[in-house]
Amino acid sequence: MRPIDMLSAYIIAGVGSLLGAVMMLIARQAEPSQRAPLNLCLYGFVILGVGLAHNAFTDTTVRWPILFGATASLVGTALIARGLGWMVSARPPRFGALPSVAVLAGLVIAAWPLPPRGFGIVFHAIFLLFAVNLAYATRHALLRPRSAAERAVGVICALYAATWAQTLWYAIDYRGPELRHLMYMPEPLLTVFAVTHALMPLAVGALVLNLANAQLGARLSRLASTDELTGLLTRRALHERAPQWHAQVRARGHTPALLLVDVDHFKNINDSHGHDCGDAVLRAVSGRMRGHLRSDALIARWGGEEFLVLLDATHCSDAAAAAERLRAAVGDAPFAIDALRVPVTASLGLAAWTDDAQFARALAAADAALYAAKRGGRNRVVIADASAPDEALSATAAASPETP
Numbered sequence: 001m002r003p004i005d006m007l008s009a010y011i012i013a014g015v016g017s018l019l020g021a022v023m024m025l026i027a028r029q030a031e032p033s034q035r036a037p038l039n040l041c042l043y044g045f046v047i048l049g050v051g052l053a054h055n056a057f058t059d060t061t062v063r064w065p066i067l068f069g070a071t072a073s074l075v076g077t078a079l080i081a082r083g084l085g086w087m088v089s090a091r092p093p094r095f096g097a098l099p100s101v102a103v104l105a106g107l108v109i110a111a112w113p114l115p116p117r118g119f120g121i122v123f124h125a126i127f128l129l130f131a132v133n134l135a136y137a138t139r140h141a142l143l144r145p146r147s148a149a150e151r152a153v154g155v156i157c158a159l160y161a162a163t164w165a166q167t168l169w170y171a172i173d174y175r176g177p178e179l180r181h182l183m184y185m186p187e188p189l190l191t192v193f194a195v196t197h198a199l200m201p202l203a204v205g206a207l208v209l210n211l212a213n214a215q216l217g218a219r220l221s222r223l224a225s226t227d228e229l230t231g232l233l234t235r236r237a238l239h240e241r242a243p244q245w246h247a248q249v250r251a252r253g254h255t256p257a258l259l260l261v262d263v264d265h266f267k268n269i270n271d272s273h274g275h276d277c278g279d280a281v282l283r284a285v286s287g288r289m290r291g292h293l294r295s296d297a298l299i300a301r302w303g304g305e306e307f308l309v310l311l312d313a314t315h316c317s318d319a320a321a322a323a324e325r326l327r328a329a330v331g332d333a334p335f336a337i338d339a340l341r342v343p344v345t346a347s348l349g350l351a352a353w354t355d356d357a358q359f360a361r362a363l364a365a366a367d368a369a370l371y372a373a374k375r376g377g378r379n380r381v382v383i384a385d386a387s388a389p390d391e392a393l394s395a396t397a398a399a400s401p402e403t404p
């Protein structure tokens with residue numbers, strides 16, 4: 001097999017970098033909310049690619065082309081490391097890219113008049129610094145990978161840093177007069193250098209795509225499971241979580257209960273004060289209910305002004321007490337909406353959900369109980385009779401006069 005030369009190494013790495021830039025464009029389309037960090041990576045890959053291509057086709061016996069190529073590669077790597085770190089930590093970097101570029105420029109100017117060895121040491125030390133920075137930004141891929149592919153990315157980024165440690169070592173060891181000999185290294189190290197530098201942009205690109213994909217998935221699932229107006233679970237999310245929640249409550253030996261809460265005469269609030277006020281009331285009712293429920297309760301917006309609560313009760317009477325607390329929380333004090341004080345009450349239907357498979361049956365029982373609460377005068381809790389959930393409903397808990 002023919003050994004790889006420095007020119008090929010730079011060409012391979014340059015092409016890899018430009019492919020990395022293309023991957024950033026794809027990721028930007030897939031997850032527009034990550035535009036800012038992806039842009040940093042994109043500019044980084046383009047600048048790195050330009051630096052590497054320049055290195056491939058330039059005369060490396062004079063200082064300024066080396067300086068240009070190396071500086072471009074450094075700035076590129078710095079931007080990629082920052083963009084990647086931003087995506088991994090979901091926080092913008094503490095300092096913008098500008099201070100890094102300023103520090104780099106200062107170091108480059110300081111290195112300019114040095115003899116080849118000193119010049120090489122400064123440059124390769126800076127490269128090593130940024131390569132370690134990049135490896136640090138991808139450390140989770142190496143230390144806590146979620147897949148073999150992610151581990152491969154971590155290994156490649158660690159190898160990338162190792163190759164700069166290697167070239168720094170060459171620079172420290174170098175005694176000759178020519179700059180271009182600084183990067184000379186024997187086979188097979190040169191092949192490892194070339195392949196690692198070609199793979200780094202692709203590996204980082206794949207990792208960023210993966211991160212963008214995971215963040216998009218998490219955002220979609222948050223959107224699908226959260227009601228936009230109240231921030232409570234959606235009906236669909238509650239359906240999905242209910243079986244596991246039920247199994248956990250049963251495993252604790254407790255009684256799972258279903259509570260339907262419906263705001264009374266909500267149409268009147270909309271008609272009297274406007275739809276925006278109605279929305280504000282729904283938000284405030286949700287907030288009050290959330291504040292009066294234990295954290296292990298699940299609460300969803302079930303319909304327009306209807307909510308479903310899943311209660312973990314040690315006993316049926318606990319569920320009834322919790323339901324009464326909720327009724328009082330909503331109905332005992334009017335809601336302050338802008339300059340208005342809006343009195344609100346709610347009717348509640350409670351049913352035990354004992355049988356593992358019978359969510360629909362328990363829901364029907366709670367619904368029937370809620371209907372009875374409405375019929376009975378509203379602002380009250382009605383408990384479905386466990387012995388005959390479809391028909392008979394037991395006595396109600398506290399009731400106060402119906403709101404007008």
Ligand SMILES: Nc1nc2c(ncn2[C@@H]2O[C@H](COP(=O)(O)OP(=O)(O)OP(=O)(O)O)[C@@H](O)[C@H]2O)c(=O)[nH]1
Nearest residue numbers: 262263264265266267268270275276278279304305
């Ligand atoms: N502001 C606002 N109103 C909503 C929303 N969703 C549903 N509604 C309104 O809620 C009202 C529900 O009215 P009804 O079903 O007649 O119930 P109600 O007036 O509460 O009467 P009872 O339930 O019998 O006490 C309708 O006017 C809907 O337009 C919402 O997201 N925001």
